[in-house]
Amino acid sequence: AQSVTQLGSHVSVSEGALVLLRCNYSSSVPPYLFWYVQYPNQGLQLLLKYTTGATLVKGINGFEAEFKKSETSFHLTKPSAHMSDAAEYFCAVSLGKLIFGQGTELSVKP
Amino acid sequence: EAGVAQSPRYKIIEKRQSVAFWCNPISGHATLYWYQQILGQGPKLLIQFQNNGVVDDSQLPKDRFSAERLKGVDSTLKIQPAKLEDSAVYLCASSLGRDSYNEQFFGPGTRLTVL
Numbered sequence: 145a146q147s148v149t150q151l152g153s154h155v156s157v158s159e160g161a162l163v164l165l166r167c168n169y170s171s172s173v174p175p176y177l178f179w180y181v182q183y184p185n186q187g188l189q190l191l192l193k194y195t196t197g198a199t200l201v202k203g204i205n206g207f208e209a210e211f212k213k214s215e216t217s218f219h220l221t222k223p224s225a226h227m228s229d230a231a232e233y234f235c236a237v238s239l240g241k242l243i244f245g246q247g248t249e250l251s252v253k254p
Numbered sequence: 255e256a257g258v259a260q261s262p263r264y265k266i267i268e269k270r271q272s273v274a275f276w277c278n279p280i281s282g283h284a285t286l287y288w289y290q291q292i293l294g295q296g297p298k299l300l301i302q303f304q305n306n307g308v309v310d311d312s313q314l315p316k317d318r319f320s321a322e323r324l325k326g327v328d329s330t331l332k333i334q335p336a337k338l339e340d341s342a343v344y345l346c347a348s349s350l351g352r353d354s355y356n357e358q359f360f361g362p363g364t365r366l367t368v369l
Contacts, residue, residue, distance in 0.1 A: 187360030244296025
């Protein structure tokens, strides 16, 4: 069975600091991997996705993620946090349908 | 380009009552999804439509939940009768194709509270 685990339900960083949100997946075959962001009272918006090819994926708003097959990970990073990055972030894996992690709430302190 | 529309945005009902949610996907998107997002959890797929046909409803509690997409465009999700554990945000999403690598576009959701 495929699943996805996000480490840390809440992450807090200072403005300008590195953002690192962790995601590990389990799958018997290489999956498609996604990161979505959800702002309060809004739907989910795609940040980036990995399907095939280059393992370092760049997304919107300066975010990127690296697919590491040996570690079954797809961590999300951003070099410098901005106040507007405060939101809920979801990692998802797909081998037919999307299965989401439980989410990580990112807080950004001024 | 207009996004995915959902209504109502909020609904409060008592247990054992019925409720219906409506979704209008992005024009031209053949695939439509309904998700349930319980507080503190990620969205869980309830049902997937391809045009007006059901692709996957394996996680839909069919004793109380039903969904339809009669003309292959907009869709309704119904709960009858509602239980306390149905309190959640119900998200509708759409995509151009049914393959799982396609980007899904989400609506703002309907927040359901069952008292």
